[in-house]
Amino acid sequence: METVDAELYVEVQQFYAAQMPLLEERRFEEFLETFTEDCVLEHVPFGWRFDGREDLLKEMSARRGDAEAPRVAETSARRAREENIPYYNGLVYRYWCDRLRVVPAGDGALRTRYQAIVSMTDAEGKVSFEPTTVVEDELVRREGRLLTRSRTITHDSARWADKIHNPS
Amino acid sequence: METVDAELYVEVQQFYAAQMPLLEERRFEEFLETFTEDCVLEHVPFGWRFDGREDLLKEMSARRGDAEAPRVAETSARRAREENIPYYNGLVYRYWCDRLRVVPAGDGALRTRYQAIVSMTDAEGKVSFEPTTVVEDELVRREGRLLTRSRTITHDSARWADKIHNPS
């Protein structure tokens, strides 16, 4: 693998360090401003795909819930979507990443790849983890700032969407 | 978020990579030499606050225990303090961090922010996790070296101090 220079690598690290806490804090509009208008986010395997900021905002607003709300009954990602209920109620969820790779892709665009795991901490302090994933992003530069143009999340368990989320 | 240059970002990463293992290895005096004399460390919510190296040394010496000692009975952070007993006996605890942000704050001082989770590995190899946190530090430079002047640890569970620590 070719090595990118330190300034670019560190810029990308700081981009994610600013981007992902916005999602954790449910600041969806600000989070989506770190994506391009025509962004695409896709879950593999399963095919859930969101096209553009509007589509993502609708999904996140419906699903991400409220850390202060009572916990939802046991459900899975698939059921939460079918029943159109939130998913992370009563939980603080945080993304943990590792193995960031950054590959320049021409035109100032970058391809990145990293592994990620989501922790969920509930009101009592119980910690649980979602199945691990590998994430591949395409980043572009607009007016000097990095933005995510596409994100593909490949789950390490093919049945991730049926797993009981945060089991008691 | 503005981006700090790579040299400074990497220096801060290496500062933490040297600082935190000292705490994990119970080398408290050396750990505290990475803090200013007048340091402040505070847990939120709850208000436990330690002022200065002496205060921190007293707390850590009483609470951090010994990895080689037998495990303590199930207890919580609050009970361990009330009963003045150690907390991490029989455990190797390690800090895992992510999403480091570094913001220059004038006078060579820095404000940093990162999320952290503590793993506990017991003699049998069981791994458990403490509730997730967000940590905000103020770092200053003294004779060329970075030191922590203040640390605020915001716990993601309001009841973190009552949680049974490393449940069996």
Place this chain on the structure above:
Amino acid sequence: METVDAELYVEVQQFYAAQMPLLEERRFEEFLETFTEDCVLEHVPFGWRFDGREDLLKEMSARRGDAEAPRVAETSARRAREENIPYYNGLVYRYWCDRLRVVPAGDGALRTRYQAIVSMTDAEGKVSFEPTTVVEDELVRREGRLLTRSRTITHDSARWADKIHNPS
């Protein structure tokens, strides 16, 4: 601790970001090309030591299993070796690292140190963790590329090899 410059630190980060996913993906030959021919890998405490790429390839081929295979019955690292059976069948395992320290060691060699934990995600999405470790590597440069000459993995639980792996 002395501070290495950002370019070298980032190069080492990217070296590991390329190396470890090869092991996770069971691409053993490619993984071993990131080690020197005369590499040494040792587990402490326990004394399992592998000398050279051939020895490591034999061990990994016999033990690492297949993510698509059915899960093995409950076993430990020691039993899997005694019975010469794979260990990670039915599992996606991923390495998570933190606290990377890089110290130049003369002749272009580097000594690195980091903590590591392995997550295991099974087909149903269950996540478990192996006991934490501290890893110390010696890296050398050959024809411009970094290679691992030695790796010592110190386990935080003395009984790690007897622990039931991925308990149900």
